Amino acid sequence: MFANLSSRWSMSCPNIHREAEIKAQPMTFLPQTRPHIAWWPHTTDKRVASYRLRCLQVMNGLQERGYKTSLWNPDRELPDVLVLSKRFDSKSIRTIVEIADENNLPWVLDFCDNYFDVDINDTFWLDRKRSLVNAAENATSVVNSSRALSEVTHRNCSLKSSINVIADAVEPMVPMGLRSMFSSPSLILQASLYAARMKSSFPDRRRRLVWFGNAASPHASGGMSDITALKSTLEKVHQKKPIQLTIISNDLPLFKKLFSGWHVPVSYLPWSIHTFSWLLRQHGTCLIPANLNEFTLCKTNNRLLTAIEHDVLPVYDPIPSYLEFESFMPAGVNMRNINKAITCDKPDDLISQAKEFAKRKYGLQSILNQWESLFNGIFS
Structure with missing residues (x-):
């Protein structure tokens, strides 16, 4: 099934027409109009790489550029845009869909693993897959961490817009101080x-x-x-x-x-x-x-x-x-x-x-x- 993997992927990946791989372009917001961007991650455990790389590191980096960023929960004030980082359980999605509809809140679903191709006999992961599809199809925008994952997401979801591919940033060394x-x-x-x-x-x-x-x-x-x-x-x-x-x-x-x-x-x-x-x-x-x-x-x-x-x-x-x-x-x-x-x-x-x-x-x-x-x- 996976023979000639290198050539197969190197040939197929560049031809994903529906995928929008974001280029490194500068932001056009004026400093005084920059939005408040909040993240709602599936965990805040720093031992989890996806939290460090796709939430904490991005939040801190944008703060250094002058943006207001924060972690969010449903009891806090609404941001200008909300990013759900690997959070797609059915309860959270019901909450965010209701809040977004009532307040015209744009929200982004970001995930970095393939939860679509699961064991059809495993009801837990089938339910997770259904919840992910529902989340992706309701989100204002979807972000995937790799081009291969974006292709799988396209096959499984009817999306409002093209998928944005944003990879993980290099994680810097942590000194033993x-x-x-x-x-x-x-x-x-x-x-x-x-x-x-x-x-x-x-x-x-x-x-x-x-x-x-x-x-x-x-x-x-x-x-x-x-x-x-x-x-x-x-x-x-x-x-x-x-x-x-x-x-x-x-x-x-x-x-x-x-x-x-x-x-x-x-x-x-x-x-x-x-x-x-x-x-x-x-x-x-x-x-x-x-x-x-x-x-x-x-x-x-x-x-x-x-x-x-x-x-x-x-x-x-x-x-x-x-x-x-x-x-x-x-x-x-x-x-x-x-x-x-x-x-x-x-x-x-x-x-x-x-x-x-x-x-x-x-x-x-x-x-x-x-x-x-x-x-x-x-x-x-």
Whole structure:
């Protein structure tokens, strides 16, 4: 089903005629007339990437440009435009549709995952799909995080307007400073001791491999289990060129279940906003395998961008949003590309080139321009 994936997506994605991929154009509002923009996210947990990347980071960035932005709940004053960030439960949609109709309030639905292709025997996810379709068809405007996802949304919804594609902005590194030391001293100590031992055993940074991410998704296969498909490959690599693999995730029992009996040194560290950036930078090669399915094909490139931003060379599978980085690193998590990464003569040069490309296209200022263009279109 997924054969020739790279060529298929590179040929089909540019021809999405109904999709409006927002260009980075400056906003035309005068300072004194800039609207109040509020976000109503599905969570405010900073451990959740979609909240940090598609809500908090955008809100803070627009504030620095002089906009009034805020989080919203139904008890607060109405903004000029409301963005529902990955919030599409039926109760919330009934609330916003009623408020919008009564007050002529424009609202935007922003979501970044494929909730359309779900198990038809799972009533919970079928209900979620129906709620998402209802939300998308009632929203003033719909924003998707990838071109592939916008194509799926078009197939499943009858929309009022074209979909706006706005990707995730590069997430900057979070330094492990004094605040982190006071907030999570045990995690800081654990990370520091682990890094010291790892550097002693594997002084060549390129051979310190890392995988990071949620352990599992509630409605799609993938996550930590994606690494298990690489067991034989990594063991063969390790026989000739010793490597170390670190898993940074959020499910220690699952890690113990999946990685017992490996003939490669594998360690687990809990994901924490206080230690993640520092830990990631202690490694030289990041594995980003993907179980290719309808869910992963629609994912954004934020994990690849995160690796590059932290100066770690990514070895990634060819989902559509990653393919534009093939000129820097070939796609495919396989023995050839893993060996190429851990023996690369000038990894810093490759990362520097990829980072410059990522900054131009996915830097926060570029992404903010796209959100501003969206709001400009709503009020024009």
